[in-house]
């Protein structure tokens with residue numbers, strides 16, 4: 219019932235104001251978040267709540283399966299506004315285990331229009347299939363959730379917005395995190411990119427944590443981009 223939400227809202231606004239009388243007056247004047255969050259639209263992963271941040275502290279962009287596509291003007295405009303106008307210092311790409319979008323891409327399940335969007339996640343799966351196919355099904359999904367985050371961190375870092383920011387000497391770092399629905403905890407995937415020079419190296423190392431099948435001695439031509447053959451390590 220919508221009016222329940224409006225009632226909740228009145229209670230929340232009153233409580234906020236009681237705790238901090240200047241809260242809304244300050245926020246109405248300007249926002250100056252230090253953080254940007256790029257996450258999944260899943261209702262169980264609310265950026266502010268799970269990071270303990272108030273309104274005004276994190277600039278948020280969410281879509282199905284936290285994908286950043288180089289031609290997505292919605293995501294790119296949001297990232298540009300965050301970097302060039304708000305001057306955020308940290309951008310977090312946050313996936314989550316148990317992501318229905320990633321699961322659909324992993325299993326090739328048809329869900330509707332989103333199939334076309336999830337094709338980007340499916341591409342991640344194909345690119346790294348030799349690191350995925352030998353894992354048990356449940357582990358494949360969790361691993362693809364992580365790989366998808368790493369790929370999207372790369373996409374943010376390679377966007378003209380971040381490349382230009384770093385060329386200007388602006389301090390802004392892109393991080394990759396995964397959220398656990400079962401324990402409510404965020405995990406840092408340790409793929410932080412904070413200037414153009416780090417992108418290739420971070421990317422090259424990022425996937426080595428997921429071993430390829432043992433009998434695969436060489437590289438996989440599908441695993442292009444910055445991933446370097448690591449002899450099935």
Ligand SMILES: [Zn+2]
Nearest residue numbers: 258260317318
């Ligand atoms: Zn999701």
